[in-house]
């Protein structure tokens with residue numbers, strides 16, 4: 001069998017990541033620094049994420065629409081925290097059609113500004129609310145240090161932007177979408193996540209509350225996997241979005257926004273990948289079963305292809321995404337290695353002897369011995385086998401996450417623990433930004449998540465010893 005030449009994950013995780021992205025045909029760097037070319041295998045995985053999210057957005061009452069890429073710079077400046085937060089990352093168009101523009105145009109780093117200035121013309125009365133809209137698009141945030149999928153200047157995402165008549169309704173919406181993200185991460189991507197709140201210093205610029213789902217990668221670093229923001233009335237005030245309420249009084253509308261990006265492809269790689277490459281959860285895999293025919297002569301070829309085609313058709317008929325790899329120019333060993341690298345959950349091998357015995361060799365990407373199964377049984381049992389692989393990946397990632405989650409009550413153990421093992425470290429926090437900053441300086445860790453509902457930790461702040469007001473989970477993060 002052709003061995004994939006990847007650096008060992010345990011020896012050099014960053015180098016392993018770069019090589020998996022490259023060799024599995026996921027993405028490569030564009031001509032301009034920070035830009036990425038998403039290749040077919042990477043894009044097919046993104047399409048799977050899009051489908052999973054989009055069907056849930058629609059099931060929760062949202063519609064898709066599309067806003068322009070560019071908007072006037074002055075529009076952006078209206079919400080003070082927002083513009084300050086994004087200023088270092090914004091790209092501005094100053095010339096067009098060979099002429100200097102009268103007003104520079106911002107390339108969207110996110111679309112609150114253009115959307116809320118438009119909502120001002122769409123919202124007049126409580127009868128116009130709620131607006132439950134989402135757009136699929138690209139955004140641009142000028143990044144100095146970039147890594148494919150994880151941090152690129154341009155990335156693809158969806159951004160939901162909703163407007164509501166009451167604070168309660170907007171908060172409900174922000175939490176509903178957090179739950180949608182949790183469900184897609186866990187049930188589709190098989191990534192166990194911690195849902196919760198961000199600390200004030202980690203909030204989205206302009207948000208009153210930012211909710212997040214956080215994942216722990218195989219190198220024990222955390223990754224923010226999707227965020228949902230309760231924006232209060234900040235954007236309605238900045239863009240003068242007022243409506244007549246049922247009592248006939250003018251009120252500012254309440255807002256949420258929420259986003260999930262191609263960064264999640266990076267999360268997927270780093271949660272499930274191993275020394276042989278990617279391992280894709282069946283619910284997301286563009287190809288769930290790859291059939292590799294094995295033959296030496298023309299005669300064998302005819303026999304093996306006939307049987308392989310029958311199996312392919314039967315599996316496809318059962319709704320399974322199957323590919324018969326009948327490429328003549330590659331040897332079976334090469335094909336095994338390639339499907340393994342690309343993370344296809346199940347590989348089937350069929351040779352002349354298998355045809356004779358009416359059986360097929362089945363190999364699971366999650367491990368275990370290859371086994372010969374009767375053809376009818378392999379077909380009938382494939383959906384269950386894929387379900388099993390889906391839960392195996394989730395369970396394995398959960399076990400790893402749990403093994404690397406620590407409760408801590410004193411600062412010295414916390415500093416030492418993060419330095420030696422990284423992972424999640426949970427303990428009491430007094431809620432002061434000074435302690436957050438001190439811990440960040442001493443450990444390079446940040447507060448990843450606070451419980452959705454504030455919990456009294458019943459202990460002293462890990463950092464300063466003052467009474468704790470929150471239970472915080474810390475980690476080093478991407």
Ligand SMILES: [Zn+2]
Pocket residue numbers: 429430431432435461462463464465466
């Ligand atoms: Zn403190």
